[in-house]
Amino acid sequence: MEVEILAFGITRDIVGGSTFKIFLEREATVSALKELLYQKYPKMKQLRSLMIAVDNEYVDEGLELKGQEEIALIPPVSGG
């Protein structure tokens, strides 16, 4: 399945845009998504951390993605 992903901060710079599309197996886990991202964008491996948010919530690596969610890359935050 093709999913659209939101990218913020340094991940937006790495992927070259605020959204991008990626092909995932059906019910791929968040962990599998991160592996794919690291393959496609090796610079993401150098980040201090990379969290995934699904529908505006931080999620665990084991969560299975259905393809209808709002998925976002959350590099280390630095507000305040």
Next chain:
Amino acid sequence: MEVEILAFGITRDIVGGSTFKIFLEREATVSALKELLYQKYPKMKQLRSLMIAVDNEYVDEGLELKGQEEIALIPPVSGG
């Protein structure tokens, strides 16, 4: 020697004025002054604490008074 003493807060209420005079032996200590005060104004013994300030500084009980200082009674403070 007769010394004039400033009284603040609840000590002002106890002595009935913002200044009062008291007779002290020459070179009486702060401790001796407090004893005299407790005798003359027993309500001062009920305070949570009673500090003496000499020339705008907290002083120890052993300090000897010369009679020329600015002496003040400092009951428990409660600013803020």
Next chain:
Amino acid sequence: MIKITEHPLNPEDVTSTVFSNEAGAVNVFIGTVRGTTKNKKVVKLEFETYLNMAIKEIEKIIEAARHKWPIQHMIIHHRVGTLTVGEIAVVIAVSSGHRKEAFAACQYAIDTLKETVPIWKKEVFEDGEEWVSAHP
């Protein structure tokens, strides 16, 4: 209670909102743009946010603070967009009956905001730029 905006923040507006006749203490934290970082001169900061999620995460902070301490009110305003040196990035105001809780809740709020709320800042120097905290 929560605002994320591109417009300048006004600490007085935030603070005046938390006063209450039942509160004896108000603590306010204001984060401003420092002129230097790691001995480099900062020209400006660019803040961006994942807005809906950021609002949700700030709501969680306020909710958690209410459970941890008997606070009266907590208001959090954060600015995004381009900020120059000296400008205010965040204002957090807390009121409570006694001072200990106001300090603790305010410090908890800014510490947690910096860990969980999806807001990012890029420092722009005279000779380059850098996403803050992105790399180890």
Next chain:
Amino acid sequence: MIKITEHPLNPEDVTSTVFSNEAGAVNVFIGTVRGTTKNKKVVKLEFETYLNMAIKEIEKIIEAARHKWPIQHMIIHHRVGTLTVGEIAVVIAVSSGHRKEAFAACQYAIDTLKETVPIWKKEVFEDGEEWVSAHP
């Protein structure tokens, strides 16, 4: 830097004075008159001070805070005279490079002020009055 006055305090004036391009954090404590204490309704508070000594003791607090933490500025304003419920009794503002020091120095300042600075308050209730903390 230090003000003890019978006039209303303005937190905005105090806060704006501590901002600096080298400070990334500002912490402000505001103490207000609570409407109830020990379940009794407060009508008003009467503050008095031993002015010269109070200024000296506040100077010591600021000096000690500067030695303990790398702070930029610390301002302390205290009101005296008659205050009604909700009015501001004290404002302390501190700026520093990083937030931890601003919080620590501000909390130290209000904690120490309440222990050492010769200012006294009398709570006036509907049916009596009491010097705060005078008795055990």
